[in-house]
Amino acid sequence: MQQPLLLLHHHCSGEQQLAHSLVGEALRALNVALSVMKQQQQPAAALAAPPLIMSPGSTDDSKATIATTTARGGNKRWRSSSSSAMGSSSSWVSLTTVPYEDGYEWRKYGKKRINGASHTRNYFRCTYRDDTGCQATKHVQQQPQGDGAICSDPPVFQVTYNNRHTCCNSRSAAMNDVKQEEAQGVLPLPPLVEALAFERTLPLPCSQPEPVSSSFPTTTSSMQQLCGAVLTTEHYCHGDTAATPSATTATSPYISGDSCDYEYSAGDMMAQMAAAEAPAAGDHDVDPFYDLELFLLCDSFKDY
DNA sequence: GCGATTTGACCGGA
DNA sequence: TCCGGTCAAATCGC
Known part of the structure; x- marks a missing residue:
């Protein structure tokens, strides 16, 4: 501004x-x-591990919270690759207030009203999928606001990522480094x-x-x-x-389309x-x- | 004209 | 049969 x-x-x-x-x-x-x-x-104790990002392999109690939340749509499944050994899972969940600005470039390919959810779910895949075969996808689900929520309360979005980026565009590669830092407990700056x-x-x-x-x-x-x-x-x-x-x-910092709740x-x-x-x-x-x-x-x- | 988004249809797993 | 995920034609906007 x-x-x-x-x-x-x-x-x-x-x-x-x-x-x-x-x-x-x-x-x-x-x-x-x-x-x-x-x-x-x-909570300070949560700083040892990335507080808002959880993998299905995690034994953290908070995982149960996320799984339960996901179950609002009637589906508790954690999608993972066939080689989903410990630490190499291909699906993870992030809670964020800025779901559309994570450093990667996404193309929206679907939108769905989920049973029991007050907001629609938007589906994205890597922009470079056709060029590089990158199989990374994500879907964004806005969490329901609490009763005491006011207009200025930023809503929380649950972002479920599937498959890691295999594309080699520079921006994504740089963000892969950031993801690694997150995995090591380093607190990165949010996307600009x-x-x-x-x-x-x-x-x-x-x-x-x-x-x-x-x-x-x-x-x-x-x-x-x-x-x-x-x-x-x-x-x-x-x-x-x-x-x-x-x-x-x-990729805009604003939420696109009529999903702009x-x-x-x-x-x-x-x-x-x-x-x-x-x-x-x-x-x-x-x-x-x-x-x-x-x-x-x-x-x-x-x-x- | 081209690329991105929208949205109803379709598919497959539970 | 239901429902989440994906497809693809139609539409939009630059």
Whole structure:
């Protein structure tokens, strides 16, 4: 959202490059922050293993939870390859709030209303299947919201992956490395949000907001002020599907098609930022942002 | 025109 | 027979 505002007031290439750089840093910081908050919601003991990714070979009790959840559709089967020896399973489950942005490129090939599920299930396969024979597939199922859920609560999606990618496109290969890090208990950064996607989907208001001040906004209030000038939460949350801007590819950070039961809105981000701001100043034990400069230099929360 | 998505039909396992 | 997963023709959008 900041990108068009910054670029609006910088016309020479040098300034635009700086603006791009600033937006990149801001997005990276935001992704790190979201990663931190995501981890804070997990029990500390769960950090030893990837908390949101479970394989069918796992003996973790949490597996039962996932299996039960899956059973809402009446099917408890774990699909696995014939050589599903311990540690080499070809099916695994991930719970995430960003199911369509996992670093791989997917092509949607089916959509199904599942018995007992309030949301449709979307089926994806690797974009490069025809070219490389890659057999990777996944399906995405939005979990039902709790009774106390509010609009800004990010919904949780259960993503079931089948078969590993065998395609050799560079992006997928890089993400394979990330998967390996996850398997080793390293906390990777979440996938970066495409700034251009925001530019494409978020039109500027008719009346332009005041120019952004030279000091980069880092507080929730200033971000709210800036974001509020661009769009309102309600516009993108539970709005009319037909009137809601949606991406045309599954690789967009937005949810595509009429399966768009939810889109990650500015209100959601601000709500999470507000939560991150909650610790009192000086409380360095619980405030992960007390040294922002060092924070931005780190490649992962673990490094920080 | 081409690639991606949609959606009803079909298949196969339980 | 039911239901999840996949196919493929129709449709959409760039």
